[in-house]
Amino acid sequence: MSVLIKGGRIVTAADDYVGDIYVEDETITLIGADLDQPADKTIDATGKYVLPGAVDPHTHLDMPFGGTVTIDDVESGQTAAAFGGTTTHVDFIIQPQGATFAQALEEWRAKANGVQVIDMGYHMAVTDLNEGGTLEELATLPDEGITSYKLFMAYKGALMVDDETLFRTMEVAAETGALVMVHAENGDVIDVLVKQALEAGHTEPLYHALTRPPEAEGEATNRAIQLARLAGAPLYVVHVTCREAVEPIARARDKGWDVWGETCTQYFFNSLDDIAKPDFEGAKYVYSPPVRDKSNWDVLWNAVRTDILSAISTDHCAFLWDGQKTLGKDDFSKIPNGGPGLENRLQMIHEFGVRAGRISLNRMVELLATSPAKLFGLYPRKGTIAVGSDADIVIFDPEKRLTITAATQHSKSDYNLFEGTEVTGSPETVLLRGHVLVENGELVAQPGIGQFVERARFGEELRRGPAPAAA
Ligand code: URP
Ligand code: ZN
Numbered sequence: 001m002s003v004l005i006k007g008g009r010i011v012t013a014a015d016d017y018v019g020d021i022y023v024e025d026e027t028i029t030l031i032g033a034d035l036d037q038p039a040d041k042t043i044d045a046t047g048k049y050v051l052p053g054a055v056d057p058h059t060h061l062d063m064p065f066g067g068t069v070t071i072d073d074v075e076s077g078q079t080a081a082a083f084g085g086t087t088t089h090v091d092f093i094i095q096p097q098g099a100t101f102a103q104a105l106e107e108w109r110a111k112a113n114g115v116q117v118i119d120m121g122y123h124m125a126v127t128d129l130n131e132g133g134t135l136e137e138l139a140t141l142p143d144e145g146i147t148s149y150k151l152f153m154a155y156k157g158a159l160m161v162d163d164e165t166l167f168r169t170m171e172v173a174a175e176t177g178a179l180v181m182v183h184a185e186n187g188d189v190i191d192v193l194v195k196q197a198l199e200a201g202h203t204e205p206l207y208h209a210l211t212r213p214p215e216a217e218g219e220a221t222n223r224a225i226q227l228a229r230l231a232g233a234p235l236y237v238v239h240v241t242c243r244e245a246v247e248p249i250a251r252a253r254d255k256g257w258d259v260w261g262e263t264c265t266q267y268f269f270n271s272l273d274d275i276a277k278p279d280f281e282g283a284k285y286v287y288s289p290p291v292r293d294k295s296n297w298d299v300l301w302n303a304v305r306t307d308i309l310s311a312i313s314t315d316h317c318a319f320l321w322d323g324q325k326t327l328g329k330d331d332f333s334k335i336p337n338g339g340p341g342l343e344n345r346l347q348m349i350h351e352f353g354v355r356a357g358r359i360s361l362n363r364m365v366e367l368l369a370t371s372p373a374k375l376f377g378l379y380p381r382k383g384t385i386a387v388g389s390d391a392d393i394v395i396f397d398p399e400k401r402l403t404i405t406a407a408t409q410h411s412k413s414d415y416n417l418f419e420g421t422e423v424t425g426s427p428e429t430v431l432l433r434g435h436v437l438v439e440n441g442e443l444v445a446q447p448g449i450g451q452f453v454e455r456a457r458f459g460e461e462l463r464r465g466p467a468p469a470a471a
């Protein structure tokens with residue numbers, strides 16, 4: 001199968017030029033001006049942006065959490081991703097208590113086999129190093145392409161680990177070349193604040209945010225940074241929301257330490273005003289760390305612009321408002337934490353980042369594709385447009401106007417965090433390894449086309465097949 005993409009504005013993290021792309025056998029084999037290679041399919045991209053398929057390093061599909069299971073399984077979540085221009089994601093395996101890592105991996109693979117729409121990798125979330133997986137077993141995961149370990153410093157009584165588990169995992173990562181990821185909030189302190197709020201009769205969604213203050217995120221972020229430094233492990237702080245967490249990351253990076261951070265689309269747009277909405281509507285915005293005061297929006301834009309934060313993910317962890325979020329109707333601590341987002345990341349960051357003049361088009365590509373691909377061992381196979389890279393390509397119409405709404409989304413959730421937002425610019429055609437996934441508003445590929453990608457160790461590159469011949 002060969003594809004010729006003609007006349008588009010090719011934008012990578014580094015370049016911006018008009019050209020043609022030729023794809024053979026799933027990879028990009030030629031980039032140039034006025035290519036006229038015979039092709040099975042030719043796409044006219046005149047007037048469109050031609051972007052690398054976006055990479056989402058933080059998603060939760062088909063995950064048991066908060067007394068229920070996320071509403072998006074692999075097929076629906078990845079379909080939403082494809083429409084949003086994301087062609088690769090890295091999902092979290094959550095080690096069930098008492099299970100070995102091999103058992104956890106088998107369980108998660110079974111959820112994905114045969115239904116994958118896009119390519120994917122896994123992080124391993126370590127919850128138990130006593131009864132289940134061992135440090136020795138953890139050390140073998142990078143050999144299977146699972147090259148990042150995730151630890152939750154919050155969700156006491158569920159996913160939270162103690163500092164010993166955190167530190168021992170960091171020591172393993174330092175040995176094996178894995179990247180350590182942390183959900184950085186002080187779970188012990190939050191647990192006290194939640195109990196106090198409930199004892200005082202505060203049951204509404206707003207108290208989810210009020211019992212998880214920015215200081216709890218800042219403290220845990222700083223603790224993780226110091227422990228990773230001690231262990232000699234590289235650290236990636238997920239879903240950073242506020243100044244209190246941005247500052248320790250900025251300091252660490254300024255010192256040249258191996259520390260990176262991401263934020264997520266929703267933290268630029270949702271705020272305490274949303275979670276305070278009446279009639280339990282605020283529950284739609286219950287995720288952790290929580291929505292913050294709006295003053296943090298500029299802090300985050302500044303952090304992504306200046307590379308204090310290096311990626312924007314979605315933390316897609318979708319639930320129904322009606323039927324799942326309502327588990328916490330009388331007690332905010334029982335509202336499942338998480339929200340949908342896989343479909344709208346590119347549209348939202350293009351509109352309010354690029355079109356609003358906050359970041360350049362190149363920086364958008366870097367934040368949504370190139371940098372996550374580099375940090376998570378997928379580059380240069382993923383995350384860029386180059387000869388030898390997988391032909392994961394988004395043809396993006398910068399003039400397309402639309403209103404984001406749950407009514408037309410592909411996630412199974414019954415709401416959208418950005419409901420009613422008007423944007424100009426949206427993916428038009430999406431290719432995965434040269435196969436057309438989305439065209440004319442339809443999913444045209446069959447589930448099963450997506451593959452599991454074995455990622456390279458931290459700092460190493462991922463290539464496939466023999467190196468392409470010189471042009
Ligand atoms: O509320 C959230 N973010 N749910 C997903 C799990 C996590 O903490 O990332
Ligand atoms: Zn988290």
Ligand code: ZN
Binds near residue numbers: 315
């Ligand atoms: Zn998450």
